[in-house]
Amino acid sequence: MENKIILSVDKSMQLLDILLKSRHPMSLKMLAERSGYPKSTVHGLLFTMMQHDVVRQYADGRYGLGIRLYEYGTAVSESWDISALVHPSLEKLSEMTGAGTFITFFDGKNVISFDRCVGTGGLQVIPEVGMRMALHATAQGKLFLSTLSRSQVLHLLREFGMPAFTPHTITDPEQMLAELDAVRVRGYAIEHGEYRRGLMGAAAPIHEIDGKIQYALGFVGLFRSVTSDDFLSAVEKMLTVAKEIL
Amino acid sequence: MENKIILSVDKSMQLLDILLKSRHPMSLKMLAERSGYPKSTVHGLLFTMMQHDVVRQYADGRYGLGIRLYEYGTAVSESWDISALVHPSLEKLSEMTGAGTFITFFDGKNVISFDRCVGTGGLQVIPEVGMRMALHATAQGKLFLSTLSRSQVLHLLREFGMPAFTPHTITDPEQMLAELDAVRVRGYAIEHGEYRRGLMGAAAPIHEIDGKIQYALGFVGLFRSVTSDDFLSAVEKMLTVAKEIL
DNA sequence: AAATATTATTCGATATTATCGAATAAAGAA
DNA sequence: TTCTTTATTCGATAATATCGAATAATATTT
Numbered sequence: 001m002e003n004k005i006i007l008s009v010d011k012s013m014q015l016l017d018i019l020l021k022s023r024h025p026m027s028l029k030m031l032a033e034r035s036g037y038p039k040s041t042v043h044g045l046l047f048t049m050m051q052h053d054v055v056r057q058y059a060d061g062r063y064g065l066g067i068r069l070y071e072y073g074t075a076v077s078e079s080w081d082i083s084a085l086v087h088p089s090l091e092k093l094s095e096m097t098g099a100g101t102f103i104t105f106f107d108g109k110n111v112i113s114f115d116r117c118v119g120t121g122g123l124q125v126i127p128e129v130g131m132r133m134a135l136h137a138t139a140q141g142k143l144f145l146s147t148l149s150r151s152q153v154l155h156l157l158r159e160f161g162m163p164a165f166t167p168h169t170i171t172d173p174e175q176m177l178a179e180l181d182a183v184r185v186r187g188y189a190i191e192h193g194e195y196r197r198g199l200m201g202a203a204a205p206i207h208e209i210d211g212k213i214q215y216a217l218g219f220v221g222l223f224r225s226v227t228s229d230d231f232l233s234a235v236e237k238m239l240t241v242a243k244e245i246l
Numbered sequence: 247m248e249n250k251i252i253l254s255v256d257k258s259m260q261l262l263d264i265l266l267k268s269r270h271p272m273s274l275k276m277l278a279e280r281s282g283y284p285k286s287t288v289h290g291l292l293f294t295m296m297q298h299d300v301v302r303q304y305a306d307g308r309y310g311l312g313i314r315l316y317e318y319g320t321a322v323s324e325s326w327d328i329s330a331l332v333h334p335s336l337e338k339l340s341e342m343t344g345a346g347t348f349i350t351f352f353d354g355k356n357v358i359s360f361d362r363c364v365g366t367g368g369l370q371v372i373p374e375v376g377m378r379m380a381l382h383a384t385a386q387g388k389l390f391l392s393t394l395s396r397s398q399v400l401h402l403l404r405e406f407g408m409p410a411f412t413p414h415t416i417t418d419p420e421q422m423l424a425e426l427d428a429v430r431v432r433g434y435a436i437e438h439g440e441y442r443r444g445l446m447g448a449a450a451p452i453h454e455i456d457g458k459i460q461y462a463l464g465f466v467g468l469f470r471s472v473t474s475d476d477f478l479s480a481v482e483k484m485l486t487v488a489k490e491i492l
Numbered sequence: 493a494a495a496t497a498t499t500a501t502t503c504g505a506t507a508t509t510a511t512c513g514a515a516t517a518a519a520g521a522a
Numbered sequence: 523t524t525c526t527t528t529a530t531t532c533g534a535t536a537a538t539a540t541c542g543a544a545t546a547a548t549a550t551t552t
Contacts (some may be wrong), residue, residue, distance in 0.1 A: 003507070004293055004502085005294050005297065006254050006258075007510085007511095007538075008252050008255050008509095008511090009254050009295065010294050010298075013298040016318065017298070020317065020321050027528070028528070029527085038511075038512055038529090039513095039529080039530085040513080040531080040532090041510075043529075043530065043531090044510075047251070048255045048256050049259065051251065052263070060490075061528070061529060065322045069315065069321075069322045072319055073319015074319060075315075076312070076313065077316055079310070079311075086539090099349060103311070106532095107302055107312070107313045108302075109313075110299060112313055112316060128320075130319070130321070142467065144289040150342040166460065191263070194468075234452060240262070252510065252539095253509075253510085253540095254539060254540090273500085274500060275499060285541095286502080286542080286543095287540060292538085306548095307547095434511085459517080
């Protein structure tokens with residue numbers, strides 16, 4: 001399993017990750033330090049990626065993500081082109097509930113937001129488009145996890161970890177499995193301050209292809225509790241809209 | 247030059263390119279044929295990229311671009327607009343020249359300002375963010391027109407018209423075509439009171455993707471003439487800054 | 493249901509080449 | 523200028539990517 005990996009390619013991807021996380025162009029020296037590889041090695045990898053415009057070098061010598069990645073990203077997002085289809089539904093749900101709404105996509109491992117609509121309410125903490133979301137601390141994450149087998153869930157939780165964002169975050173795998181059972185029964189997932197204190201939300205499946213949920217519709221906002229009338233009515237509205245989209 | 251390239255990384259990028267161009271998931275066999283590398287080699291590269299979600303494999307075994315590329319693409323596009331990359335350059339240029347500076351975007355038809363910085367000089371007539379600018383009477387407009395064919399230019403000029411904002415405004419299409427030739431030779435465009443009497447400016451291309459100029463950096467201010475020392479030095483500074491942005 | 497064809501994956505020997513530290517070049521700061 | 527920092531190049535060596543062939547897993551046909 002480990003030895004099938006082509007190391008130079010693996011290192012290249014690590015560099016891209018570092019550049020992504022830093023959010024800023026980085027010097028060769030920094031890149032070498034952060035990755036743990038010698039400068040010359042890093043240089044060679046960066047040089048190669050530069051030939052493909054996957055990495056670019058600025059006038060001051062620093063390196064950053066290249067234009068080509070934008071092209072790739074666009075190509076990937078086009079393959080989900082249900083965005084145009086569902087955006088009106090997002091707006092509708094935002095208007096009805098006042099909460100921020102968004103659509104996520106699941107590839108079996110990552111939950112990524114690809115469309116969103118800000119609500120009318122005050123605090124808006126809905127994920128940016130393109131952001132990867134925590135599996136264990138968001139309604140979307142739990143919804144998608146609920147479609148997986150016990151072993152798959154445990155594997156993913158181990159891989160990504162279960163950091164406690166708030167005191168409400170579920171950090172115990174067994175507890176999570178129980179929660180996922182509840183999600184399966186309920187048909188949708190809820191999140192009560194597990195990611196940000198006081199923020200609550202829910203997520204419902206949209207597109208099911210042979211049993212696999214591909215997308216989720218969700219909302220997040222400030223509610224008194226997950227049993228309050230306004231929250232429950234928002235959930236109802238979400239389910240209605242999700243059913244319309246199918 | 248050739249031997250500095252790390253082959254396995256290079257091959258990986260080739261595979262991404264093939265996947266991008268095909269616009270559809272591809273089988274290992276196809277990928278091997280198209281790339282010209284043995285199946286086992288291709289498999290190893292794909293497997294490695296899969297670990298990073300840069301490539302994904304579908305249930306039927308075919309391979310496609312991975313969700314991670316979307317994340318990268320989003321990060322890259324964010325680095326384009328206003329904040330991170332360009333704005334500091336705008337401020338720098340404003341400070342150096344004293345003139346108002348701005349960045350425009352061209353979609354093939356409209357020139358739209360999407361970031362600006364007021365200068366230290368007195369009169370400031372730089373476009374608001376989101377404003378569409380005249381094609382025939384601004385440096386930006388002429389710069390973008392210079393990238394189009396004769397027929398495209400004539401078509402656009404006919405569509406939008408060539409109203410005379412000042413006595414210096416070019417109102418004759420043929421005269422404009424001659425001006426555009428000059429722009430192409432010069433590499434940047436200048437504007438001498440064609441939009442507002444006494445206001446002069448220039449625009450330089452920033453981002454060229456396969457020959458197409460996507461953005462332009464420009465300044466506008468009060469100068470004695472387009473041949474005066476202060477104007478020419480401002481042009482020089484603009485070109486320097488534009489080159490830094492690349 | 494069995495047989496066949498097609499495609500994905502694994503394996504192991506080999507030579508290629510990625511790697512690394514050190515040297516050099518280039519750019520910035522003092 | 524000189525000194526410092528950072529990027530780039532170089533070359534010997536060990537590591538490993540590569541390749542063809544074998545095997546496993548699907549899909550298709552009979």
